[in-house]
Amino acid sequence: MPNEMNTVNPDLIQEARRQAEICNACRYCEGYCSVFPSLNAERAFGAGDITQLANLCHNCRGCYYACQYTAPHEFDLNLPKALAEVRRDSWEAFAWPQPFARRFHTQGGAIALALVIGFALVFWAIKALGSAGGEGVYAVLSHNAMVAIFVPAFLLPLVSLAVSLRRYWASVGGKMLTFGDVRMAFTRAAKMQDLAAGHGDGCNFEDEDRFSHARRHVHHAVMYGFLLCFAATSAGTMMHFLLNMPAPYPLFSLPKLLGVSGGVLLTLGCIAMVVLKLKSDRELGDVQAWGGEIGFIALLGFTGFSGLALYCAGGTALMPALLAIHLGAVLSFFLLTPFTKMAHGFYRLAALLRDAQRKRGM
Incomplete structure (x- = not known):
């Protein structure tokens, strides 16, 4: 129980x-x-x-x-x-700390405020810290300064999510996981199996009379676009620290191939997600959270788009301003992850893990 x-x-x-x-x-x-x-x-x-x-x-x-x-x-x-x-x-x-969640889940304006604060912090860092020399984006803000800003901004939300999910797991009676539980849950998540519905014809999210896989495909684009962008950052980090190969990287390098493809998928997926939500009936969801959800999807899509714009403007006079805008969006995204719609991916995976346990009688 x-x-x-x-x-x-x-x-x-x-x-x-x-x-x-x-x-x-x-x-x-x-x-x-x-x-x-x-x-x-x-x-x-x-x-x-x-x-x-x-x-x-x-x-x-x-x-x-x-x-x-x-x-x-x-x-x-x-x-x-x-x-x-x-x-x-x-x-x-x-959520932990809880007061942030109560604000950001339901208010798109608070997300916009966080974005402005993120931009301001990055602009301040560029002005105050600058760069001690380097190429590409490192000519504007040094690699060490970026690490000092973004490592805490990445790790603190992970700690917050870990505390939140531990509370959820205790609440739903979660037990010790097996490899089979993990494999089943991750397989269902990777395929977005539940968005196909039990009959496999898709869902009625945007039109009651029409079964469609549109929402499933859009979720795939957003999820895999985000994962590709994360893989690009991870690849660049390993190349920098392990192989002594600092940025900038050419187009046909692993960070660029992963990042560009991920940015395109993420941007287009978020645009399509907003379109589907605008076509859907709000009364069949959480009306109170609608503005916050739209605000977060816009932030996530803007993060991908600003990254693509930064890549295209590399070496031009626009690059420093676009760098600050992109890093501000990324910083806002990281800090807001535990307190916005992004948390749903982690909770849904936890729910799928618990459901896998139910299926084997636990």
């Missing part, structure tokens, strides 16, 4: 529990996605059970459009919305 010491809003938990109990009695949507096999495996739902179901849900909305008990029926079911609200509130409840 999951740990009931759960700080998610009890009113949200109660409403989601009411709807889950009706769904469990009906079972019409039993094969729709990962939520329903997990839901149907329970007779009663504690707070941890509801939190786990909420983080398994990918908000594909197929269950809503198939349901006979939505409004104006007296049951007034809207399970995608109920789970979306619990999901966002769980991220806020488990």
Whole structure:
């Protein structure tokens, strides 16, 4: 039984529990996605059970459009919305430090403010620290200065996420993981399997009458674009420290090939993601978090786009300003990762790991 010491809003938990109990009695949507096999495996739902179901849900909305008990029926079911609200509130409840999460999950303006602060810090660093000599971007800001700024900005969010996920794992009754659990969860995440829905035809996210894999493909573009950009940075770091090969690197080098392809995927994926969200029905998700989600997707896409612009402007008079803009966006992204929609990737993976344990009877 999951740990009931759960700080998610009890009113949200109660409403989601009411709807889950009706769904469990009906079972019409039993094969729709990962939520329903997990839901149907329970007779009663504690707070941890509801939190786990909420983080398994990918908000594909197929269950809503198939349901006979939505409004104006007296049951007034809207399970995608109920789970979306619990999901966002769980991220806020488990986040550390918590006050930041309560602000950034729901307010796009706060994300913009953080971006401005990030830009200001990088501009200040360029002016105050400058460079002791170097080529390319290092002629503007030294490598050591970049390391001093971005290593803490990368590590601190990882610590924050580790604390948050530990709280989530305890809440949902997570056990010791096996290799099989990890393999199953990562395979499902890599394929975005749940966005194909149980029937494999895709989801109804942007149009109730049309099944589509568009959202799945867009998520693939964003996820793999981000991973390619991260791989490019990692490759450049290893080449710098292990092979004594500092930047700048030519186009047909590993950092550039990974970075350019990742930047294109990330930029186009985020644009498409915003388009899909604008076409979708807000009332089937967490309305309160809509602005924050759009703001974060815009930040993530801008991070990829500014990196491409910086590459194209290398060696021109625009390079110093574009460097500050790009580094400011990256700095803002890192610092906001535990407190914005980016956290959902980590929580969903944790939910898939817990679901893998459920499937083997734990």
